[in-house]
Amino acid sequence: MDTRERLVETTSKLVRKKGYFGTGINEILKSVEVPKGSLYHHFPKGKDELIQEAILYGGEAQMLKYGNALRGKGVEEGLNAMIDVMIEELLASNFEDACPIAAVALASGTIDERIRKACDNVFKGWQNSLSGYLERRGVSNAEEKSQQLYAMFEGAYVLSQAHQDVKYLLLQKKFMKSILEA
Amino acid sequence: MDTRERLVETTSKLVRKKGYFGTGINEILKSVEVPKGSLYHHFPKGKDELIQEAILYGGEAQMLKYGNALRGKGVEEGLNAMIDVMIEELLASNFEDACPIAAVALASGTIDERIRKACDNVFKGWQNSLSGYLERRGVSNAEEKSQQLYAMFEGAYVLSQAHQDVKYLLLQKKFMKSILEA
DNA sequence: CAAAATAGACCGACTGGTCTGTAAATTTTT
DNA sequence: AAAAATTTACAGACCAGTCGGTCTATTTTG
Numbered sequence: 001m002d003t004r005e006r007l008v009e010t011t012s013k014l015v016r017k018k019g020y021f022g023t024g025i026n027e028i029l030k031s032v033e034v035p036k037g038s039l040y041h042h043f044p045k046g047k048d049e050l051i052q053e054a055i056l057y058g059g060e061a062q063m064l065k066y067g068n069a070l071r072g073k074g075v076e077e078g079l080n081a082m083i084d085v086m087i088e089e090l091l092a093s094n095f096e097d098a099c100p101i102a103a104v105a106l107a108s109g110t111i112d113e114r115i116r117k118a119c120d121n122v123f124k125g126w127q128n129s130l131s132g133y134l135e136r137r138g139v140s141n142a143e144e145k146s147q148q149l150y151a152m153f154e155g156a157y158v159l160s161q162a163h164q165d166v167k168y169l170l171l172q173k174k175f176m177k178s179i180l181e182a
Numbered sequence: 183m184d185t186r187e188r189l190v191e192t193t194s195k196l197v198r199k200k201g202y203f204g205t206g207i208n209e210i211l212k213s214v215e216v217p218k219g220s221l222y223h224h225f226p227k228g229k230d231e232l233i234q235e236a237i238l239y240g241g242e243a244q245m246l247k248y249g250n251a252l253r254g255k256g257v258e259e260g261l262n263a264m265i266d267v268m269i270e271e272l273l274a275s276n277f278e279d280a281c282p283i284a285a286v287a288l289a290s291g292t293i294d295e296r297i298r299k300a301c302d303n304v305f306k307g308w309q310n311s312l313s314g315y316l317e318r319r320g321v322s323n324a325e326e327k328s329q330q331l332y333a334m335f336e337g338a339y340v341l342s343q344a345h346q347d348v349k350y351l352l353l354q355k356k357f358m359k360s361i362l363e364a
Numbered sequence: 365c366a367a368a369a370t371a372g373a374c375c376g377a378c379t380g381g382t383c384t385g386t387a388a389a390t391t392t393t394t
Numbered sequence: 395a396a397a398a399a400t401t402t403a404c405a406g407a408c409c410a411g412t413c414g415g416t417c418t419a420t421t422t423t424g
């Protein structure tokens with residue numbers, strides 16, 4: 001794995017735990033064991049450029065996880081598996097890993113606009129992917145329902161992390177039926 | 183308004199825009215026009231103590247807003263008014279103001295545990311308040327439904343902010359019925 | 365007077381970023 | 395193919411500025 005890729009991956013991990021401002025480049029450098037010159041060689045525009053790429057990288061990785069969970073399953077079964085992915089991530093990280101995008105998106109209004117756009121695009125990708133999934137399985141009004149399900153899952157993720165209790169995510173398994181049948 | 187209170191209020195505002203790490207004490211001091219000595223007189227333990235108080239303050243202020251929106255209205259009407267409060271806040275701040283608690287809670291796993299507890303308590307207060315509201319209006323299974331509604335609203339807030347589009351919040355007005363009737 | 369509050373100079377640590385330099389690759393020229 | 399020139403990548407000392415925090419001195423209040 002080359003230097004550039006390791007920088008992006010590690011940044012993605014750190015950003016998830018501490019957000020944009022909480023993740024310093026010196027910390028990244030120390031973690032990857034790479035000198036400063038290398039970072040600014042690969043990312044001439046510095047921190048913003050690196051984090052933007054890390055967001056896209058992390059978002060894509062997450063989408064793959066969700067895609068694997070959904071693949072080849074019925075609607076409810078697939079969505080349940082997707083929620084299980086979130087639950088496992090919270091537990092595995094001792095509730096330190098936030099949703100990789102939300103961790104930055106919440107402060108995005110005060111950061112470089114391109115970073116907000118990157119968050120926006122990742123969210124849109126997730127939602128489109130889910131929308132297609134629902135549609136292929138004959139769910140009516142798939143576009144709107146996928147938006148609603150994402151809002152629910154996102155909120156449950158945030159609350160479960162803050163409370164250090166996965167009950168909010170588990171609750172989604174119960175209430176998703178009401179949305180799908182609406 | 184005395185110094186201490188102004189410090190807490192301003193910190194609450196700044197934290198909402200930039201989170202825990204993004205809000206520096208020098209910036210707070212400059213904004214409130216107060217010298218450092220005053221801050222450390224009122225908050226001997228420094229930044230953590232100040233932010234912890236700002237979280238509680240901001241959370242309470244938000245609860246009052248929601249309470250006013252709900253008061254004396256029927257279930258759906260009240261919840262719609264509550265969503266309107268969120269929408270107005272996003273628009274008024276040009277999508278810069280996040281949910282005051284989520285802005286910190288997402289990184290809380292890496293900060294002082296007391297700050298996470300403060301976030302936790304505010305969230306619990308909101309949810310209990312909503313739970314009572316639903317119960318008084320004869321909604322069945324009020325506890326669980328209030329948890330679900332909060333998860334939905336929280337997620338819609340995050341997504342609407344990230345996309346700079348209030349459609350996710352508006353969508354809640356449509357789907358809340360499915361939850362209430364479940 | 366004493367206590368509370370204000371005031372800000374000052375501290376070491378750390379911030380993101382620049383700069384100069386070296387060592388391999390890769391390409392160009394002969 | 396060998397030599398020369400150029401580009402890519404790695405390396406880290408160094409910079410001004412800011413971080414959160416301490417400390418002492420002064421002013422205000424009761």
